[in-house]
Amino acid sequence: MHGHSQTFPVSPPRAWAEVNLSHLRQNYAVSREKGDIMAVLKAGAYGHGIANIASALEQLPAAEAPVFLGVASVIEARRLAEAGIKTRIYLLGPTFPSEREEIVARRWTPCISSLAEARDFNRLVRENNAEPLPVHITVDTGMGRGGFLPDALLEKIGELEDFEHLYFEGIGSHLPSADEDEEFTRTQFEVFEVLLDKLDYDRFKFRHLANSAGLLGYQSASTNLYRPGLMLYGISPLPQFQDKLTPVLTLKSRVSLVRELPAGHGISYGRQTILEKDTLVATVGIGYGDGYPREISGNGASVFIRGKRCPLLGRVTMDQIMIDVSELPDCESGDEVELFGENILVSEVAERAGTISWAVLTGITPRVTRIYL
Structure with a gap:
């Protein structure tokens, strides 16, 4: 087999930004x-x-x-x-x-x-x-x-x-x-x-x-x-003009894992979130290492999966976040997740993280693949 270089399959990105x-x-x-x-x-x-x-x-x-x-x-x-x-x-x-x-x-x-x-x-x-x-x-x-x-x-x-x-x-x-x-x-x-x-x-x-x-x-x-x-x-920096504009960038990832976790179980670093009831928890392959702000942890944030807003659980970690998908019993590994874009504005994410849209957008890191539509 000498002289033949092996070709390997190339996986799609874990986290990507669609730029329209x-x-x-x-x-x-x-x-x-x-x-x-x-x-x-x-x-x-x-x-x-x-x-x-x-x-x-x-x-x-x-x-x-x-x-x-x-x-x-x-x-x-x-x-x-x-x-x-x-x-x-x-x-x-x-x-x-x-x-x-x-x-x-x-x-x-x-x-x-x-x-x-x-x-x-x-x-x-x-x-x-x-x-x-x-x-x-x-x-x-x-x-x-x-x-x-x-x-x-x-x-x-x-x-x-x-x-x-x-x-x-x-x-x-x-x-x-x-x-x-x-x-x-x-x-x-x-x-x-x-x-x-x-x-x-x-x-x-x-x-x-x-x-x-x-x-x-x-x-x-x-x-x-x-x-x-x-x-x-x-x-729009002035909210009253937002309806004239359409977001260009949508930050996305996928669900890697869905598990049922019992009441009383802790979620993420610091165990700030303890589940109050049995909960269907999805792990998603994006974190602050991709530019999803850690400061949003515990501030009522949600992500968009299968047309529904699903709440963020616990702290944002470097590479992963956990989401309550109890309202989506069919949620499965591979499901697409929108962090922000047209359904959840980056301005909402920024406000919940105590920062500004400019900082969130410019903070998207190089490991997020940009895909131009």
């Missing part, structure tokens, strides 16, 4: 009702897979496709470039000095938060003998994370525009609490609009402030580019 690209396109169409889009794809497109999501959006008709893809880091930008993505790439945060040479060489669009940053980019473009680099100015209207304070920008704009190797094509700011504090958010819009008025709107080709919550819940006369993130993936 037609739902992505539907949500994107909702976001485009306001105007041009910078699709926010940071953190692996919020756990959905950056290259596949970018490709699905880039394939839209030219008049509809995003103007920019927003990423958080050079590593993410490089991943898009290596995947052959041609859409312009925008770096959403301040850059490290060590990253700027690559940014200039690849013609990505950085945002500028200080004179020092602008000076450094200007120098690198000059040394590269390159065309002026398009950049956007970031304004801090209340986030406290980066950017020029509005008054400081009014003072410095002349100095910025003296950098002849930079083209200031855009200006943006960020909303810290558009999903929580309506009054402060309205003030931010006003501050941004007053600033644009003083600077002259037409100085900037792109003017952007709204994230998903800002896009769904607020109007602005002066902005013309929108930066949806979470809503592209079908989750």
Whole structure:
């Protein structure tokens, strides 16, 4: 038998995430009702897979496709470039000095938060003998994370525009609490609009402030580019708009074992759950090692099996969870389990875990296979 390599059967994944690209396109169409889009794809497109999501959006008709893809880091930008993505790439945060040479060489669009940053980019473009680099100015209207304070920008704009190797094509700011504090958010819009008025709107080709919550819940006369993130993936940060969107990702696993356990039996680490009655218990092949949050333990969570919500029992372990399937006497090994998706929103899971949808989605680990539909 020498020389013959044996082929082994390949099992399907234990835990997988189904990513529905037609739902992505539907949500994107909702976001485009306001105007041009910078699709926010940071953190692996919020756990959905950056290259596949970018490709699905880039394939839209030219008049509809995003103007920019927003990423958080050079590593993410490089991943898009290596995947052959041609859409312009925008770096959403301040850059490290060590990253700027690559940014200039690849013609990505950085945002500028200080004179020092602008000076450094200007120098690198000059040394590269390159065309002026398009950049956007970031304004801090209340986030406290980066950017020029509005008054400081009014003072410095002349100095910025003296950098002849930079083209200031855009200006943006960020909303810290558009999903929580309506009054402060309205003030931010006003501050941004007053600033644009003083600077002259037409100085900037792109003017952007709204994230998903800002896009769904607020109007602005002066902005013309929108930066949806979470809503592209079908989750609304403002619950009243959830019915306009469809979740893109469904996290699934399967039942590995179904057993009848007697009253008084403990379930999982710490034995926080002691069965009060004889219970049909299913073991499911997913845990916090896959990104299903451990913090949800004991908080009334359920999963979806055979069209029914079934309660989580005991603590989430690294690789497995236990479920009360007493209401599903036919439940058997191999049954599909939905952890969250269209039937149980990730926002519900996040709330029960004391966290936010963004953290749950971006916390889905690499051992969960993404399957694109």
